Amino acid sequence: xxxxxxxxxxxxxxxxxxxxxxxxxxxxxxxxxxxxxxxxxxxxxxxxxxxxxxxxxxxxxxxxxxxxxxxxxxxxxxxxxxxxxxxxxxxxxxxxxxxxxxxxxxxxxxxxxxxxxxxxxxxxxxxxxxxxxxxxxxxxxxxxxxxxxxxxxxxxxxxxxxxxxxxxxxxxxxxxxxxxxxxxxxxxxxxxxxxxxxxxxxx
Numbered sequence: 001x002x003x004x005x006x007x008x009x010x011x012x013x014x015x016x017x018x019x020x021x022x023x024x025x026x027x028x029x030x031x032x033x034x035x036x037x038x039x040x041x042x043x044x045x046x047x048x049x050x051x052x053x054x055x056x057x058x059x060x061x062x063x064x065x066x067x068x069x070x071x072x073x074x075x076x077x078x079x080x081x082x083x084x085x086x087x088x089x090x091x092x093x094x095x096x097x098x099x100x101x102x103x104x105x106x107x108x109x110x111x112x113x114x115x116x117x118x119x120x121x122x123x124x125x126x127x128x129x130x131x132x133x134x135x136x137x138x139x140x141x142x143x144x145x146x147x148x149x150x151x152x153x154x155x156x157x158x159x160x161x162x163x164x165x166x167x168x169x170x171x172x173x174x175x176x177x178x179x180x181x182x183x184x185x186x187x188x189x190x191x192x193x194x195x196x197x198x199x200x201x202x203x
Contacts, residue, residue, distance in 0.1 A: 001013055003056070008067065011035075021048065042071075043067055043070050045181075046178075046181075049184055066184070076147055080143045081143075081171070084164070084167050109165075114139060114141055116160055120159070125180060126143045154171055
């Protein structure tokens with residue numbers, strides 16, 4: 001469902017009850033957001049941003065200033081992600097250490113590699129994540145890259161991969177700029193301060 005808010009177009013759908021996050025629903029959400037990738041600017045809402053139908057207009061009005069400001073910051077840009085994947089211990093086969101005993105790159109090694117990527121990328125806005133759990137993803141760096149500079153960005157970071165012992169450096173994208181949008185999960189504080197019940201409910 002497309003809903004116009006002045007010069008903005010909001011992509012929404014009816015859900016009842018609110019969806020549970022799992023591989024299928026997350027993939028469906030991503031597929032819908034990915035259809036907007038060719039827009040001049042897109043603000044992708046996080047999975048689970050749910051508003052009661054009766055409150056949708058009030059919610060959109062309350063968030064319009066933040067949406068417009070964010071669109072201005074993201075205009076003409078996409079997200080490029082560089083995943084750091086564990087391959088094996090960075091030391092020789094005869095030598096292990098506490099950090100690398102289970103095949104995981106050391107914390108210092110990962111931090112230095114992420115810093116090298118950021119310096120080489122030459123991109124002002126970036127986010128680093130170090131995922132938890134048993135995945136082979138040791139870390140990832142998201143970059144906000146102008147569309148016209150994607151090829152140049154990939155060329156700049158290409159020399160990093162051969163220098164990453166025990167870690168595969170895997171660029172992916174372009175993606176909608178998930179990592180560079182604020183959370184839209186509640187009304188702005190000014191609205192919360194107003195008397196009476198909230199004009200909207202989020203789940």
